[in-house]
Amino acid sequence: MSENAGLKAKLGLDVFKPLGKPHIRIRPGMEKDSRLKAAVTGCPAGLYTENEKGEVTLAIDGCLECGTCRIACGTDVLDWNYPQGGEGVQFRFG
Numbered sequence: 083m084s085e086n087a088g089l090k091a092k093l094g095l096d097v098f099k100p101l102g103k104p105h106i107r108i109r110p111g112m113e114k115d116s117r118l119k120a121a122v123t124g125c126p127a128g129l130y131t132e133n134e135k136g137e138v139t140l141a142i143d144g145c146l147e148c149g150t151c152r153i154a155c156g157t158d159v160l161d162w163n164y165p166q167g168g169e170g171v172q173f174r175f176g
C-alpha cells in the first residue's frame with residue numbers, strides 16, 4: 083500500500099469480529115457529560131456523535147480499541163473494557 087493511502091482506506095483493511103456485547107458503554111445518566119465532547123472529536127473511528135439535545139451516543143462497531151476515549155473521558159463516564167478474546171478489531175496494515 084502506498085504511504086499516501088488515506089486513513090479510511092487503511093482502516094478498511096482491518097477486520098472486525100462481531101461483539102457478543104458492547105465492550106464500551108456510556109454510563110447511564112452521563113450522556114450529556116461535557117467530557118464526552120473530547121470523545122466526539124477525538125475518537126479516530128468517529129464512533130461518538132452528539133445529537134441536537136446535547137446527548138452523546140456511541141456506535142461501537144468499528145472500534146479500534148485505542149483507548150483514546152477512556153483517557154479523554156475517564157471511567158466515571160465510560161464503562162470501558164477490552165472485548166473478549168476472538169472479538170473486536172484485527173489490524174491489517176491499518
Ligand code: SF4
Nearest residue numbers: 125145146148149151
Ligand atoms: S477505543 Fe478508540 S476507536 Fe474505540 S470508541 Fe474509544 S476512541 Fe473510538
